[in-house]
Amino acid sequence: MSLNKNISLNKQAGLRSWFGLLVLMLPVLLVTVDNTILGFALPKIARALEPSANQQLWIIDAYSLVLAGLLVSMGSIGDRVGHRMLLLLGSLGFTIISVLTALSTSPEQLIVGRAALGFFGAMLMPSTLALISCLFVDREQRRVAVAIWATTLTVGSALGPIIGGVLLQYFNWNSIFLLAVPVLIPLLIFGPILLPASDKQTGFIDGYSVLLSIIAMIGIVYAIKHIASNGVGIEAIAASAIGLMSGRSFIRRQHKLPVPLMDISLFHNGVFAGSVMVNLLSLGLLVGFVFFATQFLQIVLSIEPLLASFALVPGQIMAVVVGMAIVSVAKRVPAYWLLPLLLALAGLAFLLIAWVGSSLTSIIITFVLLCSGIGAIASVSNELILSAVPSSKTGSASAISETAYEVGVVFGTTIIGGLLTAFYRLNLKLPDAISQDQTKLALETLAGAYTVADSLADTARQRLVNSAEFSFTHAIHMTSWSTAILTGIVVLITWYLLRKPEKISHV
Known part of the structure; x- marks a missing residue:
């Protein structure tokens, strides 16, 4: 390494760079809040737009699916x-589409709006991590900057329900899409001044x-959705086959291209591969938990959105504290x-729900454990990802890391x-005196069952409500057992991968 490069690597960033980091946190906060805020608004959206269970999942996933397909x-x-x-282009587009999406009057319009937000959101996240590498060349400063970035990522995901609770308490569900305006306008103003122009x-x-990457993602996710809603069938098998074949073709093509869209060789590095896998699962655990916890708090326990959001505050505080405190620990362990133990802590949260059942107390304690593990994981894994690859490949590494996060949301x-x-539908017992349309609605979602119950006589109504609550609570129990077991398997795989020697050359 040349003397000039040594000087460059030891260059300390000044106050301007830290202000630039502050500006970069705005889109990170917005995109991650957007990932979980919609889950909290889902009960109100279900009542206002009456989407099916499949449409509810697509309302959430359309954004993440498009974003994940385009991030690389x-x-x-x-x-x-x-x-x-x-x-800057992504910020402008995200702001405009957010306003238009807030005007949606049908599930189809909302799904299209979320997909368009995913397109512009894909411009935001890889740019933030890549620009951090430009702002901070010194590794110790970059380690702190990445920890701040990662903490913002985790806190943003956890803040979604709180912000959603406040907005939904006083405004309609449309208000959650207008957050982009006050958050991204400062970025558009100060970004050109504080952020550096990266090398091209x-x-x-x-x-x-x-095209192959998008087809692969859509095919696989559609197959999973179809199996969950309708069981294994020709349509699901065909979608999964198309997705898997497209994914295989994508990987083979990247090996042949002189300038690949995704640098597959990075996965030969065990540290990189293990860290990316942990990123994917950790955010999936967070979003999955928020998906059922918010419905349980609002619908089963009948807690108002704002009060329900306070149940998640202790976890959000722990995400901030642990996310920053883990930086010094990571230097010694x-x-x-460290990474497998942190992932095991997140898995322990689901094990707790599976073991003791769902209640207000268990939801609070579980979210504390979950956010503690995930907040620390985000700080550790992303610094490992940037450090595990040569400087010339940090852009590709950042894009893959962000793709893992968004695939985790999916x-x-x-x-x-x-x-x-699937578990909810399996145990739900319906009254005999309801129509075929009412049966379909009640089987699709918990909110749908309550809607049907409101149209029934008192006795039938209470029986359906009791059955729906029991089925949903039992579904949380069984889903938590499944998730805890899967997390345990990934913990072992992560430990193995992180011990593998590096196989790529840092040139």
């Missing part, structure tokens, strides 16, 4: 047009790779012990949400 592509585009430019790479964007709502729906 947008990361590569940012490498070519500049990450600052891409961040030459090369082309392979459109076929973009080997990653192959995992949380699709797999955990799908399991919840």
Whole structure:
């Protein structure tokens, strides 16, 4: 390494860089709040727009699905047009589409709006992590900056229900989409002043790779959704086959391209691969928990949105405290012990729900455990990801890391949400004197069962409400057992991967 490079690596960032980091936290906060705030608003949306169970999942997943499919592509585009430019364009588009989405009058319009938000959201997240590498060349400063970024990510996900609770207490569900305006306007004003213009790479964007990645994601997720709602069938098998074949073709194509859309060689590094996998699962656990906890608090326990959101405050506080405190611990404890232990802590949260059952007390304690593990994971794993790859590949690494987070959101709502729906339908007992349409509505969602119950006589109404509450509570119990077991398996895989020696060259 040359003397000039040594000087560059030891260069300390000044106050301007820290203000730039503060500006970068605005889109991080918005995008992560947006991931979980909708889950808290889902009961009101279900009553206002009457979406089916499948539409409810698509309302949440349309955003994450499009975003996950495009993150790697947008990361590569940012490498070519500049990450600052891409961040500003994404912020402008996200603000405009958010206002339009707030005007939705049907589930279909809301799904389209969420998908459009995913398109512009894909421009935001890879740019933030890539620009942190430009702002902070010194590793110790970058470690702190990444910890702040990661803590904001976790806190944003946890703050979604609180912000949603406040808005839903005083306004309609449409208000949650207007958050982008006050959050992103400061970025559009101060971003050009405080954020650096990153180096631009030459090369082309392979459109076929973009198409393959989107088809792969949509095919696999659609198959999971269909199986959860309707069981295994020809449609689900066909969708999964198309998704898997497209994914295989995508991976093979990346190996052949001189400038790949996703640098698959990064996964030869055990530290990188293990950290990415933990990122994916950790956010999936958080979003999946919020998906059923918010419905349990609001519908089963009949708690107002604002008061229900306070049940999650202790967990959010712990996410901040542990997310920052873990930085000093990470310097002393080997990653192959620390990261699996933190993931096991998050898994323990679901084990607690599975063991003692769902109640207000268990929801609060569980969320504290979950946020403690996930807040620390985000700080540790993202610094490992940036440190595990050569500096010339930090843009690609950032995009893959962000893709893992968004796939995690899809995992949380699709797999955990799908399991919840399947277990709920399996145990729900319906009155005989209801129509076929009412039966379908009650089987689709807990909110749907309550809607049907409101149209019945007192005795039949109470029987349906009791059955729906029992079925939903039992579904939480069974889903939590399944999630805890899956997390335990991933803990072992993570430990193995993080112990593997590096196989890529840092040149």
